[in-house]
Amino acid sequence: MKRRTLITALAALPFAGFGSAAAAQDQVLVEVSKYLNQLRTIQGRFTQVNSDGSQSTGQYYLARPGLIRFEYDGGKAMVIADGINVGVLDAKSNAGAQKYPLSATPLRFLLRDQIDLTERNLSRGASSQNGQTSVVLQDPKAPKDGTMTLLFSNKPPALKQWTVTEKTGAKTIVRLDTLERASGLSRGMFSIEAAARKMGIRS
Numbered sequence: 001m002k003r004r005t006l007i008t009a010l011a012a013l014p015f016a017g018f019g020s021a022a023a024a025q026d027q028v029l030v031e032v033s034k035y036l037n038q039l040r041t042i043q044g045r046f047t048q049v050n051s052d053g054s055q056s057t058g059q060y061y062l063a064r065p066g067l068i069r070f071e072y073d074g075g076k077a078m079v080i081a082d083g084i085n086v087g088v089l090d091a092k093s094n095a096g097a098q099k100y101p102l103s104a105t106p107l108r109f110l111l112r113d114q115i116d117l118t119e120r121n122l123s124r125g126a127s128s129q130n131g132q133t134s135v136v137l138q139d140p141k142a143p144k145d146g147t148m149t150l151l152f153s154n155k156p157p158a159l160k161q162w163t164v165t166e167k168t169g170a171k172t173i174v175r176l177d178t179l180e181r182a183s184g185l186s187r188g189m190f191s192i193e194a195a196a197r198k199m200g201i202r203s
Helices: 021-037 192-199
Strands: 041-049 055-063 067-072 077-082 085-090 098-101 123-129 132-137 147-153 158-165 171-176
Touching (some): 021 147, 077 192, 085 192
Antiparallel strands (some): 077 085, 123 132, 132 147, 147 158, 158 171
């Protein structure tokens, strides 16, 4: 199970009636941004598909801005963003908690306080087919980091999955099997240090 690939790697969208493909794409980005911005606190089940075809499942919790927690089934691994860093916790490893700046991971696209996919050169394309819409994102300041593709269902509007494609071509898919509004998510849930202590891992 390649948990680290998760971080190196969460409206019926109107395409008709616009004067050009560029105008239609801009409107899609506006609508997707509006949808993502109203997802403040959510939770559900996820499936992670790694580049080698292996799969992991678990529970996720997201609270914007900055916070997300992936609990892998079995209780031996977690990935937590605490607003500043992303921590990778694996009880089977002797390396302790591994930390990375949130700003250097693709999760930053989803965890911003205000998401604006129309930001200059952020989107590499958007398309809609078969009742789904996809948006490809790439940091114009760090193109070597690869791309992140968000996939949405149109009816009902829902974020379904994201795919991180590294510069090597390796892909990691995180599929949101369920997505529910959440309440009562405490800040302590997103403490890397507290989770590490509970798992007996050096933080």
